[in-house]
Amino acid sequence: MDTVLSVHNELNVYESAEARFEFAARRLRLEEGLYKYLKYPSKEITLYIPVTLDDGQLEVFTGYRVLHSTVRGPGKGGIRFSPDVTLDEIRALAAWMTWKCAVVNIPFGGAKGGVICDPSKLSPLVLERITRRYTAELSEWLGPERDVPAPDLGTNEQTMAWVMDTYSMHSRQATTAVVTGKPLDLGGSRGRREATGRGCLIVCGKALAKLGMKRESTRVVIQGFGNVGSMSAMLMHHAGYKIVGLADIHGGLYNEKGFDVPAVIDWVCTQGKPLPEFPGGTKLPSQEILFQPCEIVLPAAIENQITSKNAERLQARILCEGANGPTTASADSVLDGKGVFVIPDILANAGGVTVSYFEWVQDRQGFFWRESEVNERLQDVMESSFDAVVQYAGQHRVNNRIAAYMVAIDRVARALKLRGIYA
Ligand code: NAD
Numbered sequence: 001m002d003t004v005l006s007v008h009n010e011l012n013v014y015e016s017a018e019a020r021f022e023f024a025a026r027r028l029r030l031e032e033g034l035y036k037y038l039k040y041p042s043k044e045i046t047l048y049i050p051v052t053l054d055d056g057q058l059e060v061f062t063g064y065r066v067l068h069s070t071v072r073g074p075g076k077g078g079i080r081f082s083p084d085v086t087l088d089e090i091r092a093l094a095a096w097m098t099w100k101c102a103v104v105n106i107p108f109g110g111a112k113g114g115v116i117c118d119p120s121k122l123s124p125l126v127l128e129r130i131t132r133r134y135t136a137e138l139s140e141w142l143g144p145e146r147d148v149p150a151p152d153l154g155t156n157e158q159t160m161a162w163v164m165d166t167y168s169m170h171s172r173q174a175t176t177a178v179v180t181g182k183p184l185d186l187g188g189s190r191g192r193r194e195a196t197g198r199g200c201l202i203v204c205g206k207a208l209a210k211l212g213m214k215r216e217s218t219r220v221v222i223q224g225f226g227n228v229g230s231m232s233a234m235l236m237h238h239a240g241y242k243i244v245g246l247a248d249i250h251g252g253l254y255n256e257k258g259f260d261v262p263a264v265i266d267w268v269c270t271q272g273k274p275l276p277e278f279p280g281g282t283k284l285p286s287q288e289i290l291f292q293p294c295e296i297v298l299p300a301a302i303e304n305q306i307t308s309k310n311a312e313r314l315q316a317r318i319l320c321e322g323a324n325g326p327t328t329a330s331a332d333s334v335l336d337g338k339g340v341f342v343i344p345d346i347l348a349n350a351g352g353v354t355v356s357y358f359e360w361v362q363d364r365q366g367f368f369w370r371e372s373e374v375n376e377r378l379q380d381v382m383e384s385s386f387d388a389v390v391q392y393a394g395q396h397r398v399n400n401r402i403a404a405y406m407v408a409i410d411r412v413a414r415a416l417k418l419r420g421i422y423a
Pocket of ligand 1: 196224227247250286302322323325349
């Protein structure tokens, strides 16, 4: 495998995404015109969002929405609230959504949005105003058949409820299918909250089977303890894995005996205490947790955690990317060299968008499924997608990440050819 990808700025996620796309497109011998078409987003918008703060002062927040592709269906992608949001990051995430939806073969394109703000420092009232004004400004862009947002870093079910309500007020009808990841009482899907973590659990199970490893002797380290990290930790703990490392923005904790994950969830999520203060274990900086002894490492926080500078220090046999873009393009070849079995983000964390798709289907039908039905269908999708990627990797002698991109680009390019170019 000759996957040495060249980028100018390793930490620019857009460059990382582009480098992988370019490599995979070349291996597919994608026609030059199609390459150009798929390389650029379809639309992007910058919004300046005026919001009255709690003290009566007016503040203006910057937000973005990028629609990368609607070739296979409406745009689909989360809204992120974070101080580090950039247009380049949102562009990369929007393109990843196109590839992710294609890898798991659901009828969506790709989109992403974000607002530069720190939700931990803003009151619920201010967050609600930001969300509502952001949604109102995008009311012509969004819609069940146009672009369907979902939660991401710094947003949650409540944020999605505000998006649904604001859009519905503008369209003069209750439109639950405009957004996914909503509360159950508002057209949300059973199993959506756990879906991304459950997807990680399923693909890790497949990887263990492929590599002849056993759950009981598999130690797992997870960075990030929000939706994806905490749900992955809980489900893997109940499935018999030993969770030996956990981290969030406040720092990491390593305990070779394994954590009582429900107790940590209670500590962090119910009692609101900092994760590193949980009794038991050795405290470490958050990023360091990734390089501790384990068989599976599951980054589920932010981008650029595994780079060409530190990838050599990874001890895990399996890297399951719960987060989007936790590994830089320049680190890929280091991981290949070490023989790490990578389950790339566009496959590993696709459980979330898959159940979002189920939520959209249920909302449009006005008929809701049992949780076991949701989980069963999710299992089918994740297992067959894993098999398709691994099979492609073997057949084309590329790593799993490039294989996932190839599967996805091939599917989108086929749809594009069938549709043709309008005007
Ligand atoms: P979240 O906001 O619920 O949780 C984020 C977690 O990361 C928190 O524990 C936070 O403390 C931690 N974190 C934030 N900044 C950090 C830093 N600098 N260092 C270490 N930890 C840090 O977000 P989430 O929804 O769990 O999303 C996490 C990642 O998973 C993101 O990359 C997101 O794009 C991706 N993802 C989420 C979903 C989903 O369904 N929520 C689906 C697919 C992918």
